Amino acid sequence: MTPETKGFLLLSVIKMLAVFTVILVGVALLTLMERKVSAWMQNRRGPNRVGPAGLLQPAADGLKNILKEETFPAMANRGLFLLAPAISFIPALLLFAVIPFGAPLPVDFDFTLGPLGRFIHHGFMPMVVADLPIGFLFVLAISSMGVYGIALAGWSSNSKYALLGGLRASAQMVSYEVAMGLSLIPVLLMSGSVSLSAIIRDQQMGLWYVLPLFLSFFIFLIAGFAETNRLPFDMPEAESELIAGYHTEYSAMKFSFFFIAEYSNVVTVCAMVTTLFFGGWDIPFTHWDEAGGVLQTVATAAFFFAKVMFWIFFVMWIRWTLPRFRYDQLMALGWKVLMPLALAYIMVVCVAIYLIRRVFGITDPIYEGLALFGLSLVVAFLVFGLLDSGIFIKGSARQRRTLNARARRAPVT
Amino acid sequence: MAIGVKILKRPEREVSYVRATLKGMALTFKHMFEKKVTMQYPEEKSTGSDHGMGQWTISPRWRGTHRMLTDEQGRSKCVACGLCPQICPANCIKLVPGEDERGDRYPLIYEIDEFRCVFCGYCQEVCPEEAIHVGVHYENAEYSRDRFVYDLERLSSQTHAVSTLWDPTDPKGE
Structure with missing residues (x-):
């Protein structure tokens, strides 16, 4: 092993320890929050x-x-019952590995550590555990593994409530995965890369993607709520219907593991929203933070933290405001509204970007962003006008009226 | 149509999701900065401060654990007439009458099992000497079950307020 590789490994281990510690402690504090x-x-x-x-x-x-007693339901599948919390816990923690949380930090060292030999590192260290070139594809892939844990927990518990919770969770997460993936394609079209570092760099040059790609952001946020099983989409738990859903039969630390998984998923979704649509660790209206340096790293990390905290607060805010969806409404929203919307939006953005870049020849990312911002204003107005008029999802009052009208029309035999 | 069922007429245009969501979020956000209504119980007692919902005081009609009133010499007012064990629906009062050298009756044993008591307040109503009372009191925790059989000494040494059984401003309970 070359001294450079060893230096890289050393830094990676330090970053891993730091990130996992922050996430685990942060998740504990989030329960309090x-x-x-x-x-x-x-x-x-x-x-x-x-x-x-x-x-x-x-x-x-x-x-x-x-300290609590571990209980096992009779006839539960012991192996899977024990494995399920770990399966939902590990992907939740893995996800944060690819999210950049600060400007690159200049690290220079060259020392020898006894039998381990020489460690060398020169230049900038990216503030991300693993700056994968596949970026958010990794997040989408790993986050969908969390559903295994929930589905297995529901199945192995040998309980009707847990089974129903697990089934609901798998159906819900599979449905919203589609909308989530589709909502990220406009981001890919804008940045031309799936790497999260590249996406942040692109947003630093132009506008934060929330402005030009507002609808993507909206769909991603809703799908994110559904993916993390938070209210108003907490169908898998649904206390009033399924006792506690998939973790009905769990006790003690195994139960806690599901909670840690849920909260670290929330953290990851919020970090993803921040990274993809709110410039990641970028400080707006200045290019000072892109230069790199210790001060810049600290400032951008603090800024990233503040943005993520805002979104975490937003998630909690939504949870304590909105009631739970009915299950058919949830599926209708996923398949009949969000997915077609995301598909149509991809088309719109494709055409718009082609027109802007090729036909009008605008290359400055700021003007391109502004043009798309104008488009997203129009699209948002249309979409929210339609959503708000209650044509796609009907309220109970309106639905009843239609049923009554139909009953009146039908001939009595 | 069942009696008392109120049918709301919902305007069609208000069957809205985006506006309703935003409205709800504004409401919950506003509540974050409002005055907290929690009463910090062991520190703040019933007659504590204003919690934004008006002062909370325990009703003077509250029927809690008993108290025996005493005369100026510190003897209990009870004359062991036996009316309270007679009327008690839960049969929780144990009374053994005695007689002193002047021929006055007094309770040799007077015990109330507070676990059996249903706190109806009949003992207070029936008492001709206004000796036994139900109290305006609710903190009764003990470490063992037999501490809940209150003897005469314990009943006499209670200092909490006694119940009025009815509201003085509304004697007929209207």
């Missing part, structure tokens, strides 16, 4: 007994879950 936000939205105070302002509540919860 969720409870606090929900409490505030309901004029309550939330947990405030354990530690200052309740900050040690996650530690208390964790300790409780470790």
Whole structure:
């Protein structure tokens, strides 16, 4: 092994440890944040007994879950029952590996460490655990593996509620995976690359993609909610219908693992929204952050953190605002609204980009972005006008009226 | 049509998702900054501060654990007439009457099993001497079950307010 390779490996291990630690601790704190936000939205105070302002509540919860009894339902498939939490937990943690969280950090070292030999690193270290060239394809691929954990948990529990939850989860995640993947194609068309670093670089030059590709962002956000099984799409859990859905039979730390998986999925979706549509670690209206340096790295990482936190708050905000969808409404939204919308939007963006780049010959990314922004305003107006008029998804009042009208028309025999 | 079922007439144009969602989100966001209504119980008691929903006080009609009133010499007012064990629907009062050298009756044993008590307040209503009362009191936690049989000494040493059984401003309960 060359000293350069060893230096690279050393940095990678350090980055992995740092990212996993931050994610695991952050996920624990997110459970507290969720409870606090929900409490505030309901004029309550939330947990405030354990530690200052309740900050040690996650530690208390964790300790409780470790000490609790592990229960196994009779006739459960032991092996899969044990494996399922791990299967949903590991992909959730893996996902964050490809997300860049700061400007490249200049790292220079050259030292010898006893029998391990010499370690060398010169130049910029990208602030991402693995800067994969396949970028968001990796995220789409790994995130869909999480459904195995949920489906297996539902099946192996030998419980009707868990089975129904698992089935719902697999159907829901497969459906929304389609819309999610399709909504990312306009991003690919804009940036010309699936690599997340390249996408961020492209957004630094032009506009954040949320402006030119607003509809993509909207579809991705909704599909993201569905993928992470958060309200208003928490059909797999659905407390009022399925007790606790796929994790009905789980207890103690195995149950916690599902929660950690859910929250780290939330973190990843929020980080993806930030990266793909809100410029990643980019600080807007300045090119200072692209130069690279220690200060820049810290500032951009803080900015990235703030953006992700905003989206996490948004996810919680939605959760404590909207009621759960009915299952057929969920499927209708996925297949009848989001997927055709994403497909049509791909066509529109294709044509628009062709016109802008080839016909009008605009190459400056800012003008291109502005032109597409104008288009997305029109498209958003049309889509929300249609969605809002209740033609695609009917409200209960309107549906009842149609049924009554049909009943009146039908001849009584 | 069942009685009392209110049929809402929903305007067609308000069958909307985007606007309704935004409206709901604005509402929940507004609530985040409103005054918290939680009462921090062990620190804040019933007669505590204003929680945005008006002051919360325990009703004077509350029927909680009993209290025996005493006279100026510190003896209980009970004359062991036996009316309260007679009327008690839960049969939770144990009374053994005694007689002193002047011929006055007094309770030798007076015990109330608070676990059997249904807190109806009949004992207070029937008492001719206004001795036994149900109290305006709700913090009764103990470490063992037999601590819930209150003897005469314990009943007399209680200091909490006693129930009025009815609302003085509305004696007929209207």
